[in-house]
Amino acid sequence: MIAKQSLHPEHYYDAKTLEVEQTQVFEKSWVFVGFKDQISQNHDFITLQVGNTPVVVQNFNGELSALLNVCSHRKAKLQTAQRGNRPLLCPYHCWSYKSDGALSGVPQNRTDFGLDDLAKKKLALKQFNLASCGNMLFVRVAKEGPRLDEFLGPYFNILEEISNDFVDPVQQGNYHWETNWKLACETVLEVYHVAGTHPETFAKFAKPEVEVAHFNGHTTGNTPLQDAPKKWWAGARKHLKLEQSTSYSEYNHFFIYPNLAIGLTNGSLMSLQTYEPKGTTQSQLNFQLRMMRRVDGGATSDAVKAAIKANFTEFNHTILEEDRLVAESCQANMQSIDSAGILGKCEERILHFHDAWRHDVQPHLPLRD
Known part of the structure; x- marks a missing residue:
């Protein structure tokens, strides 16, 4: 069988699991x-x-x-x-x-x-x-613990580049999710759910394929964009006088363990989220949107931004809401089930996330099969 076992449902609502996560995952x-x-x-x-x-x-x-x-x-x-x-x-x-x-x-x-x-x-x-x-x-x-560059490995250079490129803040905020923080993270770690969860949004935005790379619990998912968003962003860059990243021109997604997700759209927009535990079955999603720097090095006025940013800020909101609803549906069933789910090859980024999590908690927490 190609598929592998997921985490046991208990670890998505168990108080002892969260207690161990706070010290062994987050604080370390x-x-x-x-x-x-x-x-x-x-x-x-x-x-x-x-x-x-x-x-x-x-x-x-x-x-x-x-x-x-x-x-x-x-x-x-x-x-x-x-x-x-x-x-x-x-x-x-x-x-x-x-x-x-x-x-x-x-x-x-x-x-x-x-x-x-x-x-x-x-x-x-x-x-x-x-x-x-x-x-x-x-x-x-x-x-x-390890130095930051040791912790990030090859992702240090990636984050260094993109953080110096995407310097123009557009929007920030947060959402409350009635889900365990791990389940919230997992919504961004595979594109297998796109056809079912995002048929009118992300499915028309990116192609149903992904190229994966990983280092410890950190992963990359590179997904080709559809033609329509490429054309839209070409016009947006011209209007806003933005540069385009030379390294990342499709939909390039990075997950930095334990809870940071960064999506880059056509080398023009950064969408960043962190998933913060607020209880065993509650989490807070904090998000920021940032645009690529301008060609002339100047700052884009709010008036110019307003003419175009409503499109992609609403798109970001819709995607997150679609993910929230399906994640909360899954969370509601966790205490009713006593067997672990399975993960296919198309969900391998979740497997890497789980492997890093097990490495951190296993010495301190009995894991259910």
Whole structure:
């Protein structure tokens, strides 16, 4: 038989599985934070949850630092928004911190706390590993582990190139899915479902074939585009004065384990998603759309973008909604079934994802067959 066994349904709703994933998958992996240009100004920040750990990546006068996003005083979140611009100052009692996590300010310290330098040092925020690949930022919560370039392998050069090419933000947002995070990831790891799930959308966009490459849990799926979207994007590039990537001109899709997906359309548009666990059967899909840089190196005005971006932003929304509905349908059946599904050769990217997941969790979690 060519087909191979998928993960047991229990691992898509089991609390112990998620507990192990948080520490052994997310906290030990390099997890995508955002783009450097999103936190280029002093006091800019991005927050995210990495496993069990709230993290803030903040700009301190040009120095970027990844720190625990929890005040040492009464455990309030330091930065409460997903992105923003404010000093690293607790909104509860105004304790403040430096780029290395050191406690820098305590109101009424002399009269009410009496913290000396040694006491302040013990209250410093934990600092995490932060590294960049081109314009992309990644964080690793675990103290020990491979460097980012070792973790990414051949994908380091790919991400470096595309992150420096696709520099014009178009749209960002998030969706709530009633699915386990793994099931959400799996929706983008094969084109076998396109005819059934996307007959009027993606099926008319790309051809039903894919060329796959992989390194550990990271994978590539290169799919030829239909003629119509190529013609549309040729016109869009002319109108917006965009360059076209010389390396990626079809539909080129990359998955970076554990939860980052990047799709490139005709060397012109980047669609990026991360899939964040919010519970055993809930996840949050965070997305960003970015266009290729302009030929003249300038910035495209919002008015010019508006004339054309509604087309592809609506297309992106429709595709994600179609995937959400079918994923939630599958999730609803997981607790009713006690046997694993099967995966065909056409779903080999999911197999690589599962192999990396098993490698991370197996020493800490009994796996069901």
